[in-house]
Amino acid sequence: MRLWVVLLVLLVGTSLVEGKNDDEEDSYGDEMMDKKEEMMRKKSGSRRVRPSERPPRASAPTRVLKSQEKANCPIGCTCNRTSVSCINVDGDASLFQQIQPIAFPAMDTLVLTGNRFADISGSGLFGNKNVHDMLTLANFSDNRISGISQETFANMPHLEYLYLSNNLIDKTSKNPFGILKKLRKLYLAKALKNPATTLSSMFDTHRNQLVQLESIDLSSNKIEKIEETTFCKVNGVAELLLSKNSLSSFEVGKNCLNGLMRLDLSGNLFNSFSSALFDALPNLFALDISDNPLVCDCDLKPFIEFAQKEDSRFLNQDKTVCASPQALYGKSIFRLKTESVCVPKSSNVFSNLFLLVLFCTVGFFIYRFYRHRIPSPAVFQFGRRSAAPPPTYREIGEGGRIISREGSPDEEDSIFENPLYTFDNPAWAR
Structure with a gap:
């Protein structure tokens, strides 16, 4: 028993001695570090850094994983949780197959511009059963698109803003945007290659389609004529932009565009307007007719009087000027005196x-x-006269005086005294 006690005491003593030695070594090391820092501080002139102020030791580097959207982002594109942007990557229609809902479940903005999609009028862009439920804005401008149909937009049921500007669309199905029941704004500026054949059926919708469509931009499409029933089935439209086309008239069918509030007809070929346009569009309060070759004559005078009276309903008044007549060229119709017009x-x-x-x-x-x-006609007489010798030829001088050929002053006579100059003489008649 005593032996075990002795052994236990020895073990405890040994551990205490080793711990003391370790503490002495640590304190000695700290003391040496403090002396080294003190020497460095004296050389550099900086203050001493306390152990509590020392930065923690760097941990081992950790690997950061990419998000799901960035990992699946197509080459040359920029992606995050809510948007995908592929600008000037020169991709074809297969680019849509790389943007699947399973990889981008929260995407609400899709920007694909500067590509070469050509005809996309076939099946859905993302596949038959792949639907982007969160997508509300799609910008497909400047992609050389030539054909569209309802199936093109079947994968975007909640789309509200659609940009198709700067394309070459000459092939469309009837009512290509009818499937987009929540569409609010449609941009088709400089998008139609052949508007004469595509525009007439583009908005032939059913009763429950395009009911929320508010704005249509058809500017810069070289449109020459619009049928009066073209927009009759999209009565909810409040803004219609038709600037920079080739229109010379704009007629609206009965009960069409009743909700239209803004109409832009600037930069066309209108020579005249009528205030009856406001009667056909009862809610119209903003009309732009600037940059048109207006002929300020008697036919336009009633409209000029109406425009000056209702000037608050017209935009760009300084650019709404007369092209003819020359006396009124370049003058705004809102500053003309009506008595000078006609x-x-x-x-x-x-x-x-x-x-x-x-x-x-x-x-x-x-x-x-x-x-x-x-000069007077020459005097001639043919044949012989019995009562007088044959006449001599004479010359006519100043004041109608007749001078003989020999120039003798004695034979000078007046043209009215010469018997040859009578009304019954054939020589005078000649």
């Missing part, structure tokens, strides 16, 4: 008569000035 017809008749009298008077004085310079 000259009464009676004044025109008076002006024409005055010019006629003036021309006749000038012609008369010219005749008076030149009539004595007209």
Whole structure:
């Protein structure tokens, strides 16, 4: 028993001695580090850094994993949780197959511009059963798109903003946007290659389609004519932009576009307008007719009077100017005096008569000035006269005096005294 106690005491003592030695070694090491830091501090002139102020030791590097959206992002594109952007990557329609809902479940914005999609009128862009439920904005501008259909947008049932500007669309199915029941704004500026054949059926919707469509942009499409029933089935449209086309008239069918509030007809080929346009569009309060070749004549005078009275309903008034007549060229119709627009017809008749009298008077004085310079016909007599010798040829001098050929002053006579110059003499008739 005593032996075990002795052994236990020895073991405890040994451990205490080793611990003391370790503490002494640690304290000695700390003391050496403090002396080293003190020496470095004296050399550099900085203050001493306490152990509590020392930064923690660097841990081992950790590997950061990419998010699901960045890991599945197509080459050349930029992706995050809610948006995918592929700009000028020169991709074809197969690019859509790389943007699947399973990889981008929360995507609400899709921007694909500067590509070469060509005809995308076939099946859904992302596949038959792949639907992007969160997608609300799609920008497919400047992609050389040539064909679209309802199936093109079948995978985007909640789309609200659709950009198709700067394309070459000349092939469409009937009512290609009808499947987008929540569509609010449609941008088709400079998008139609052949508007004469595509525009007529583009908005032939059913009753429950495009009911939320508010704005349509069809500017810069070289549209020459729009049928009056083209927009009759999209009565919810509040803004219609038709600037920079080739329109010379705009007619609206009965009960069409009743909700239209803004109409842009600037930069077209209109020569005249009528205030009846506001009667056909009862809610229209913003009309832009600037940059049109307006003819400010009697036909346009009623509209000018209406425009000046309702000037708050017109946009870009400084650019709404007359192209003719020359006296009113470049003047805004909102600053014209109405009496200078149309000259009464009676004044025109008076002006024409005055010019006629003036021309006749000038012609008369010219005749008076030149009539004595007209040479008289030569005097001839054929045959013989029994009562007088054969006549001699004579020359006509100044003042109508007749001088003989020999030039003798004794034979000088007046042209009116010569018997040869009589009305019954054939020589005078000649």
